[in-house]
Amino acid sequence: RIAYVNGDFIPLVDAKISVLDRGFLFADGVYEVTAVIDGKLVDNAAHLARLERSLGEIEMGHPVPLETLTALQLELARRNSLNEGGIYLQVTRGAAERDFSYPKDAKPSLVMFTQTRNLVADPRAETGVAVVTTPDLRWKRRDIKSVSMIAQTIAKQEAAKVGAAEAIMVEDGVVTEGSSSTAWLIKDGKLITRQLSNSVLPGVTRLSVMALCAEQGLEVEERTYTVDELQQADEVFITAATTLVMPVVKVDERVMSNGAPGPIASRLRQLYIEMAK
Ligand code: PDD
Numbered sequence: 001r002i003a004y005v006n007g008d009f010i011p012l013v014d015a016k017i018s019v020l021d022r023g024f025l026f027a028d029g030v031y032e033v034t035a036v037i038d039g040k041l042v043d044n045a046a047h048l049a050r051l052e053r054s055l056g057e058i059e060m061g062h063p064v065p066l067e068t069l070t071a072l073q074l075e076l077a078r079r080n081s082l083n084e085g086g087i088y089l090q091v092t093r094g095a096a097e098r099d100f101s102y103p104k105d106a107k108p109s110l111v112m113f114t115q116t117r118n119l120v121a122d123p124r125a126e127t128g129v130a131v132v133t134t135p136d137l138r139w140k141r142r143d144i145k146s147v148s149m150i151a152q153t154i155a156k157q158e159a160a161k162v163g164a165a166e167a168i169m170v171e172d173g174v175v176t177e178g179s180s181s182t183a184w185l186i187k188d189g190k191l192i193t194r195q196l197s198n199s200v201l202p203g204v205t206r207l208s209v210m211a212l213c214a215e216q217g218l219e220v221e222e223r224t225y226t227v228d229e230l231q232q233a234d235e236v237f238i239t240a241a242t243t244l245v246m247p248v249v250k251v252d253e254r255v256m257s258n259g260a261p262g263p264i265a266s267r268l269r270q271l272y273i274e275m276a277k
Pocket of ligand 1: 177204206240
């Protein structure tokens with residue numbers, strides 16, 4: 001496998017970053033994951049727009065001009081013969097003497113690698129996945145796609161322990177989002193997902209699915225909802241770059257949509273894949 005590190009395409013095993021890099025010491029960095037389907041980048045313009053916003057929110061410079069990023073991503077995909085999977089891209093503030101405030105002279109680091117995965121023929125989409133609910137332990141700027149993810153790894157591990165695919169995080173009695181996905185419910189034909197704010201990541205897949213819903217004449221309501229409402233829904237699904245649209249068939253102990261992927265979630269998954277191809 002080939003990785004990209006600060007200007008060089010090199011074998012992943014040789015890819016290295018300084019222990020003084022602030023991404024390593026302070027999780028002082030941001031990232032994006034772009035799906036690749038049939039060798040094409042999915043929704044990449046929106047991912048790069050969000051990267052730009054994340055960088056701006058933490059006053060971090062650009063390691064390379066943003067316009068050149070797509071070419072680098074495509075070159076990395078080519079060098080890895082990546083037909084389907086994901087491209088991980090991370091920008092950190094770079095190496096500097098350890099000090100909390102931003103260093104004046106650090107040069108941002110850009111690291112990228114690819115992961116080959118079956119996104120379209122994901123067997124989990126056939127059966128649907130189980131999710132568990134868990135307290136949202138994160139910081140208060142979840143709109144920034146920060147690499148600081150201890151809370152998400154704790155949540156995901158809780159899910160993994162009981163064989164669930166995702167942890168749905170809950171704060172003040174309402175759902176925020178999945179540990180690495182946007183959470184949705186469908187009730188009486190209407191889709192509901194949380195409104196954007198500092199409490200959730202503005203999901204790129206979320207935005208695309210909203211556009212598909214508009215095309216299909218499906219109503220989407222953006223608002224908060226409780227775990228109880230989630231469990232009383234007709235259908236539940238999650239969205240994320242490499243998960244696409246994934247039907248949920250169990251929320252904690254409660255079986256959803258008779259234990260099989262719901263019709264609207266399945267249709268949206270199909271439409272999203274067609275759009276991506
Ligand atoms: N995670 N919410 C959180 C907390 C996420 O980490 C993600 C994505 C999403 C969905 O965003 P998008 O549709 O733009 O991928 C929502 C990525 C895929 C990851 O960390 O691997």
